[in-house]
Amino acid sequence: MSTRIFVKNLPKDATQEKLVSHIKKSCPTADITDCQLKYTRDGVFRRFAFVGFNSPEEAVKAQAKLNGTFIKTTKILVDLAADIGDASIRAWSKYSPQNQPKTGKAGSDKPFGKEAKPEEVKSTRPGFAIKMKGLSGFYNEKSIRDFFKPIKLSSIRIPKTAQKKPMGVAFVEFATAKELDQGMGRNKNFINGKKIFLKKSAEAAEQAVKPVTPAPWELKAKASSTQEVESIAESGRLFVRNLWFGVTEEELQETFEKFGPLAEVTVPVDPLTKKVKGFAHVVFVFPEHALKAFTELDYTSLHGRLMHILPGRETTSEETGEDEKSSYKKKKAAQQKGNSSSAYNWNSLFLGANAVADAMAKKYNTDKSNILDDESKGSVGVRMALGETQIVSETRQFLISNGVALDSFSQAAGERSKTVILVKNLPAGVEADELREIFSKHGTVNRVLMPPSGITAIIEYIEPSEARQGFMKLNFSKFRSIPLYLEWAPMGVFVNPAKSQEGKAADQEKEKMRKGDNEQEMEDVEKEERKEQEDIEQEADKNKIKEKNNNEEDEVSEEEPEENTTIFVKNLNFDTADQDLSKHFEKLGELHSATVAKKKDVKRPGELLSMGYGFVQYMKQRDAKEALKHLQNSVLDEHNLELKMSNRTTPKAKGRKKQGETKQTSTKILVRNIPFEAKKREIEELFKVFGELKFVRLPKKLGGTGPHRGFAFVDFLTKQDAKRAFNALCHSTHLYGRRLVLEWAEAEESLEELRKKTAKHFPDEGPRKKVSRTSLKNELDS
Structure with missing residues (x-):
């Protein structure tokens, strides 16, 4: 249903302000998003307008209340506006191209509903036009006619700028050459005290026979099979303008994703007013879907405004500062920034080795060199892995206690937030205020959450576009001489939203009440808090069920086509x-x-x-x-x-295999992704911290020579110790730079169980008779 109305038969002196004021009187609660009064190319008001509303219901209500009402003494007619290009629309205005004579001209005094006669054509053609220069102050058609009185003028054209302001010149036409000569006799006369210069001009005649510019949708249809279409077919990018200033990314995504999966939707926001700038960038995964959206949605209404869609433009190497002479390091950095917007890059709880060493040195009040000393007792790699494990564990406990859902951080990739950023590889000693100041340069930060270790943090922006800008600008940028690693946090990372100013004020009131003597009010507050906590827990359970269902759907998804197909x-x-x-x-x-x-x-x-x-x-x-x-x-x-x-890329989530999916069935853990420089004693040293070991087996390649095969079996004496080790090391533990992947190994079967299992495949038929070679050959020949 349309969100725009069509208002015609407006008074000649109507303005945008007067029309909006009239609408507000009948519909005070209506949210008007657009109001356009229509003029000819010569600036003549065509006495109709289009008005947009936020919703179709508001447009219908406004049409019913406004139709037949009066502006002063003029009765206006109101109807719902049809889509551009609708074949049922009939041109009713005398200024419409369909109603103009083949030789007529918009803005002249001749009637436009009829064909012009040959003699009329002859009397208003080239040779009888004058160009007036030097006009200033207020002037209009009346003042120009007064200037030439008593000579009759065939037409007057006053060119205006895009802001509807006169340009200081005018074109007038005469019926005969004699009248033209009489008009030239007024050269250097005055209007408003300014001398006017007249010159015979053929420009007015050229303007009179100037062909009518095709409508925008007609131009689009002509260009749809040429370069414009090929551009969209190559990139899958669309530039959408003339948007309502209250539109959101979610609304645009809902509008465009009907035509196919979207890779990105960006709605820039003004940093001062926090309002949408009126345009957006939409990128489709498949270019053919972008073409379909371009065809279907261009010049259709959204929130009462007609969307104008153009081919989007990809960022060139010149804009990114990358060229053929760039060093390998710069090219790699540019490539990393380009890939940083993907939904999933690496382990969300990753901590750099340097940051881990700094945090450990600060925690145990020692020098960093002592921690990294390879001559001291024990392996440096194991020491760093255990330190990282401890920091990750403390970080997880802090975040969970502050309302952060971390289940998805150690699981496979899922949907990511558009406003919450995970900041990693921070140097030790960073304060939350310092981090807020850096990220606030790119938008309004809602909250900053930083664990005690200080080497990872969560930043939440208010606007998605500002979050995206901050992400792109700061990812891999230098901070205290080391690069920042950023990643989009999982969707729903916070169990409860950030508290507003009103919420903070309420907390202060509760604190005062706690200090007071009113026990009944205290009990009421505690009940409300318990209820609120129960609601949060129920919502978290719903999210877990939803995530589980989504994972099950992903597992049974159909086979996807290969890339570049x-x-x-x-x-x-x-x-x-x-x-x-x-x-x-x-x-x-x-x-x-x-x-x-x-x-x-x-x-x-x-x-x-x-x-x-x-x-x-x-x-x-x-x-x-x-x-x-x-x-x-x-x-x-x-x-x-x-x-x-077609340059088509299908982004695939590179999620790692989920850990801890299977239940613990034994005391044995399968450890994958072990670096080849790691030794068996280092694996023992890493795992014996959590309990007494039965054995550690590090299988080697065939022949028993060379390095191991990259995995190991670690068996504990008790299930409790095995579970403790698994829970501590499965989230984010790196050994010599490689993340250890843990799985529960199946329990070994006893020799008796293996014999029974094998016997099932051989029925009990008694002792087998030995078959000679000759008898077997004779049996096969027969």
């Missing part, structure tokens, strides 16, 4: 359908999809027209290459097809 097909016959395209390409391999791009048919509402291009995606990359090789310039429906690989 999409072909952009041009020069299609407009009668070619999806089935024809699929049939033409499926002979070279299994297809994932075959789609012909379509647009709305303005002449037949509800119908779609082919745009002359499409997309074909194979399941396998080799099939796509074969199709590109063998079907280039092939004929489909009497058209030679032009094929090109």
